[in-house]
Amino acid sequence: MGLLKLLRSLKKNEKEARILVLGLDNAGKTTILKALSEEDISTIMPTQGFNIKALTQDGFKLNVWDIGGQKAIRPYWKNYYENTDGLVYVVDSSDEVRLKECVEELQSLLAEENLKNVPMLVFANKQDLQFALDAEEIMSHLQLMEIKDRTWTIQACSAVTKEGLQEGMEWLVKTISEKK
């Protein structure tokens, strides 16, 4: 095995999906991505643009786009909606103060034409923290039960302990593949 063959195999016609990961700054989007690809998560800086990661899951090649969540960057999110097969919305479950802001951003995403019908996974992240709200509480704050126009789920997780990450991604890929 070596480089020539390695490169050749890039052209295999795999099942591909584009996943968009959004959420407020400090929600843990980049940390989740790094944890999913077994990388070191000790020195993660706020994302000042995008991070694209290729992951494989259940025979799917996922191109995962994590876009910075700082307020100044959010107006640029709309440039990344097109062709999205799955949306991941990451919530810092320990940040009760900013839940309102978190709900508002979600509402405006759900109203986007380019994200219409796109399945959504909500990660209720940071469950390792003592005062984190559980998934049920996050679900009620985000008014997820009112979403009728797409398939969605909420998954409690911790990017630090990796709990719940795999389950969430498995749901998303299964849902995307059923839709395709």
Next chain:
Amino acid sequence: MSTQNNPNQGYNSTPDLTEEEVQRISDGFKIISMKMKNAATGEVLWQCDDWNLREGEVKDVRFPKKILECSEVSRELVFQSGEEIKYFQLLQRIKFHGQEIESLYFRFGFVIPGSTNSWDQVIYADTEGMMPAEVLSGNLVVETLFMSGDTVVHRSFYRIFYE
């Protein structure tokens, strides 16, 4: 299925940029680092944090031989852009003894002004046998073109050695 990274479906026609716009994008564009990782374990096999190549320069890189033994290699490229870029795409050509043997295309789309961005690409191994490191070493050159639409904003080369 997503077809956005099919090279046959690249941007057909994008608005022409003025020379000044191209120059500004080019001046504000910088590759910060490149990393090669074992995608199965996340282990960093090779890393360069000083990847500021001048136009046309050929950089020598020395990968550890064990990179060829990984079944999945993940390459991470970090780049900065001062300017907004609307139709950003990458074309990479790999040449062995000067002859193109492979090419790779990726469409980024929009780049946020004043942004730092990272791109991870996983390269999978085939199960069949392959050329040994000794044959490849020093004879592989990778040309990378970063483009805004059809216009090249950054071109760089690196030559791969295995040791």
